[in-house]
Structure formats: C-alpha cells, structure tokens
Amino acid sequence: MSATAATDAQLTTTARAYDHWAEPYTELVRTEFDRLPLDRAMFAAFADTVRAEPVGPVVELGCGPGRLTAHLRDLGLDASGIDLSPVMIDIARRTYPDLRFEVGSMHALDLPDASLAGAVSWYSVIHALPxxxxxxxxxFARVLRPGGHLLVGFFESEGGPVKPFDHKVTTAYRWPVDEVARVAAERGFTETGRMLREPREGERFRRGHLLLRKGDLG
Incomplete structure (x- = not known):
C-alpha cells in the first residue's frame, strides 16, 4: 500500500469509528473538562496569549462534539470547529447552534493560508499514522498567520518511543513530548510552554500539552 493510500485508509477508519461511537463518546466527555483544572489552565494560557495579539479567528481542529470549541468561545475567542466525523459535527451543531462547525480533515484543511490567529489540536493527532x-x-503552520499560536494535547509516552495503544474508539499513538516539540520546530514553531500531567484515577497514561508559536516570517 502506498503512503497516500495508507493515509486515506487511516482517515476513513478514524471517521467511521467516531461516527459509530459519537453518541456514547459525547456523553462520556460531556463534563470531563470540568474535572481537569490543569488542562483548563492550558486553555486559559492559550486564550490569554491569543488575545494579546491582533484579533483573529481560532479553530479547534478535531473538535468532536464541540464542547471545547464552546469553551474557547467562553474564553473570549472567535472560535469555530472542524472534525473528520460527520456525526460528531451534527452533534456539535445541534448542541451549540450559535457556533460554526464544518466537516474536514486536518490532513488538508479547507482554510486560506495565514488565516488564523490560533488553532487547537486537542488529542486530535493521536490517531494519525506517525x-x-x-x-x-x-x-497547522500553513493556516496560522505569522506569530499565530497553536495548542496541542496528546498522550505522552513517558520518555519511550512513539507507540500505539488500544484507544476506546480506534488505534491511537503515544508520543514523547520532546519528539512532538521537535516535529513542531521543524515546521516553523517555537515552543512557548509545556505541561505534563500525570494520569488521574481512571486514566492510563501521562498527558502532554504544548503551547507553540508560529515564526514571524511564516
């Protein structure tokens, strides 16, 4: 199988899996963020950073049922969401009719170059082939304007290599935080902050969070 075919197959598998699990997944995560003060602190830092720059739109990439897009809106940002799963987007539109949600893939975003002030990829690259x-x-770098900000969340591999695991929906990957930072740096991002959170009760893995800034020269 060619690299393109493997990517297309992975995207199809992920979209179908989230379509299938959309309703129970939405219920599972409905109030989860309320119990995660450190995660909320990263969102607050991201919002403060974006608001300190010239105003512009922010997109949650892999928004699922839209709860975090709404949280970004509540933090004072002009937020919208994109997700690969049409069923997830239907749920988001029903739940938050005042917000804008579109079906799309982070692999090829239907957004103009340098059009965003900020982007959030919160556990949305975890299913991507490494x-x-x-x-x-x-x-992400293409759609962010120079100086734009990116917040990334992922499962951390605790110093080990990139490794797959049996995510509840479909196969996902754990990444060492330094490797994610390196990949981002190679695409023109500078790290402005990071947070590693140990697993809470009921969680299996450490969580990694990076706050990044696109270079001023694009």
Missing part, C-alpha cells in the same frame, strides 16, 4: 504527523504540523 509518519503523517509532520505533515499535519505543516498544515
């Missing part, structure tokens, strides 16, 4: 992740960061 060899595709640099391309995803390249796409």
């Amino acid at each position: 060899e595709d992740v640099p391309g995803y960061f390249g796409e």
